[in-house]
Amino acid sequence: MALDNKIDNHDKRSIQDMIAKKKNGKNITSITEKVMPAILFLIAAVSILTTIGIVYTLLTETIEFFKRVPIMDFFTGTVLKPLSQNPEFGVLPLINGTIISSIIAMLVAGPIGIMTAVFLSEYASERVRRTLKPMLEILAGIPTIVYGFFAFTFVTPLIREFFPSVEATNILSPGLVMGVMIIPMIASLSEDAMTSVPNAMREGALALGSTKLEVTFRVVIPAALSGIIASFVLGISRAIGETMIVTIASGSSKNFTFDITQSMQTMTAYIVEVSGGEAPAGSTIYYSLYAVAMTLFVFTLIMNLLARYVSRKFREEY
């Protein structure tokens, strides 16, 4: 016993000694401690500054555009003919194409995504969930150009097999494929939201004689609603911003129509087309890029703000 104590004391003293020795070298550390926050702040500021820079560029060029084309003509015009002798810059065909493709995508992704989430969170065994969820997330990692190619070379011909009247480039096929692309996002986020509903609530509902379906649809989904809606809004936002799929599979006709079998152009696809070389800097068509980009930016900004608002508003506190 005595010996043990001695060793203990000795060890303690020597560790304290070592710490004391190290203390002398602490000056450098204290300088680092002071400088680091500033450096970290600068690094963090990069993304904020970039955003400000982008918005600034967009704004100045958009203002330049509106000096040449009246703002009312832009937002109410249903004809978009940037390259004709008498160019017209109505943005409505693009907004229309964007909204229609997003609606088609959400009609696919919404129901399938949420049902997938229900299956994964409420019905799948732990093993199945652990296999399926990473696979879903792989689906989310496929480059969109692959989806675009898939839409153009596989889905469109398939649709035309059954409905020959469908055009070779149309909004339906990229819309559907975009939906498939968004499924993993909605499924994964909704599943997170539903899994985080405490089991105590499921038990409470089961103990009242609910069936599993009743528990899922009357307790779990309402409790996870804020997360589910947020996933929808993010999905919509993704659909609005999606570029490659629609560029490849929907063509570039600037139709203002509601016929989904026809080719339409979205805002993103227009930007791709025009920036592809036909826009000399300083021309009206060049500035129209920025005006469309600004509109797109506002759209997605609104969706993101909506997602935040909705997820707060519908949060069922527990």
Added chain:
Amino acid sequence: MATLTKPKVNIKNHANTEQKSITETAATTKQNMNKKIVYDTKDLNLWYGETHALKDINLSIYEKEVTAIIGPSGCGKSTYLKTLNRMVELVPSVKTSGVITYKDKSILDKSFKVEDLRTRVGMVFQKPNPFPKSIYDNIAYGPKIHGIRNKKILDEIVEKSLRGASIWDEVKDRLKENAYGLSGGQQQRICIARCLAIEPDVILMDEPTSALDPKSTLRVEELIQELKKDYSIVIVTHNMQQAARISDRTAFFLNGEVVEYDETDTIFTNPADSRTEDYISGRFG
């Protein structure tokens, strides 16, 4: 109520244990001739995977009484309670043998619909678990899933249930507010009201006051005394004083077995088994 620390000679008790419990069982049977049995458990065994959690349980639960189940942690008391409404089956690895009859129906049969059982047998949990809905919707949930849609009838059920759980006066002006805005004790009474809303026969309570402060505990205990008039109540509790205060009959569980089951007075003043005595006098557990 009798003192819990009454000194006793253990050796003598040991010797008498077997004989005494037999004679007492006979005595209680005679006493209970006119009491109806709600739940009858015969040779119940339960395993979680390889763990033998309940061993040869034989227990009868009587109508319109409070039956307390006491015992140290891990003794199987909650497991037994959850077997009574088959909530225990939520654990995938559970296996059971033996028979539990509820009103002469064998409930452990796979053919017996659990939803029907749970519609007759309500449950209150350890931690208050109201749904993240309004107070009104919490109470109306049960009736609604069982097909009651009429708004007027639902209103009546909600008021009656909240009165039944003696919380109506506290919440009547805020029925549309989220139940999670209430205090823990109030939430637990909301859960009891939610249970009453489908008018079950039996209410199972799994340590319903262990997450509550003393004042809320007292209110819930008083409520249990009230509810006894209309419902059969089985309550698992950690708190022996609570069992002594509110129950008519007490079962003492230890290591998955029923050591002793008798009228509460007998258990606390004159237990037949020395282990019961050791437990209630605080020597372990």
